[in-house]
Amino acid sequence: MPTDRTPAGTRPYVLISAAISLDGYLDDTSNQRLRLSNPDDFDRVDAVRADCDAILVGATTIRRDNPRLLIASPTRRAHRAAQGRPEHPTKITLTTKGLDPSLAFFTTAGDKIVYCPQPALPALEKELADVADVTTTGNPLDLGLILDDLAGRGIRTLMVEGGGTIHTQFLTQDLVDEIHLAIAPFFVGEPGAPRFVGHGTFPHNPARRMHIAEVRQIGDIALVRYLAAHRR
Numbered sequence: 001m002p003t004d005r006t007p008a009g010t011r012p013y014v015l016i017s018a019a020i021s022l023d024g025y026l027d028d029t030s031n032q033r034l035r036l037s038n039p040d041d042f043d044r045v046d047a048v049r050a051d052c053d054a055i056l057v058g059a060t061t062i063r064r065d066n067p068r069l070l071i072a073s074p075t076r077r078a079h080r081a082a083q084g085r086p087e088h089p090t091k092i093t094l095t096t097k098g099l100d101p102s103l104a105f106f107t108t109a110g111d112k113i114v115y116c117p118q119p120a121l122p123a124l125e126k127e128l129a130d131v132a133d134v135t136t137t138g139n140p141l142d143l144g145l146i147l148d149d150l151a152g153r154g155i156r157t158l159m160v161e162g163g164g165t166i167h168t169q170f171l172t173q174d175l176v177d178e179i180h181l182a183i184a185p186f187f188v189g190e191p192g193a194p195r196f197v198g199h200g201t202f203p204h205n206p207a208r209r210m211h212i213a214e215v216r217q218i219g220d221i222a223l224v225r226y227l228a229a230h231r232r
């Protein structure tokens with residue numbers, strides 16, 4: 001992780017990490033979590049998480065998948081501890097409607113930060129203040145100010161792990177430095193399923209292309225790492 005490019009006090013380096021189907025879906029419409037990746041790729045994601053200071057996911061992902069967002073590998077946790085870092089990255093989410101405090105996001109290890117639009121703050125503080133730091137950057141939430149706030153908390157590398165609504169906002173606002181796309185060798189084909197991104201005006205377009213930093217085969221997964229044009 002290029003922490004050399006993110007001196008203390010500046011906005012964190014932002015990395016989007018996602019697994020998608022060949023037709024660009026993050027999930028299907030069933031109640032079960034769709035397994036897009038394979039064990040070796042899950043381990044790669046664990047290593048990337050272990051290099052990051054914080055992980056951000058949207059509230060729908062937390063409600064639907066109930067993720068713990070922890071470092072699985074004891075060796076990686078021990079390595080972080082030896083560096084004087086917390087064993088697990090800080091966990092961050094964005095919500096307006098609020099979340100159940102009994103979800104694994106809140107009940108498992110790691111610091112938690114919940115950002116919500118200003119009008120939702122009183123209710124969400126009441127609901128979640130015991131399990132997370134609940135705060136705002138205005139109405140609507142300003143993602144740039146969130147990155148500034150995270151910089152002030154010492155976060156220098158932020159891994160954004162979905163879902164599509166979150167990806168779309170970070171990408172259309174040109175706040176992303178790197179994308180890791182793990183492409184699974186099958187199609188979902190369901191119009192109601194969540195896609196990697198929604199519609200929007202993306203700063204990376206045919207006139208401003210991203211750069212490929214790496215293409216790697218991980219079993220039946222194709223990993224592509226893209227750098228934003230400004231990171232070339």
Ligand SMILES: NC(=O)c1ccc[n+]([C@@H]2O[C@H](COP(=O)([O-])OP(=O)(O)OC[C@H]3O[C@@H](n4cnc5c(N)ncnc54)[C@H](OP(=O)(O)O)[C@@H]3O)[C@@H](O)[C@H]2O)c1
Binds near residue numbers: 058094140163165194
């Ligand atoms: N394949 C993968 O790598 C991967 C990774 C992650 C997720 N997923 C999948 O992605 C799907 C979820 O994606 P999604 O696009 O539907 O939802 P999402 O991005 O996970 O979450 C969207 C929700 O986050 C909150 N939010 C987002 N931006 C906000 C803002 N600016 N201000 C306030 N709140 C904000 C809102 O919560 P409120 O409803 O509380 O207002 C919004 O409804 C799930 O099916 C999950 O399994 C797949």
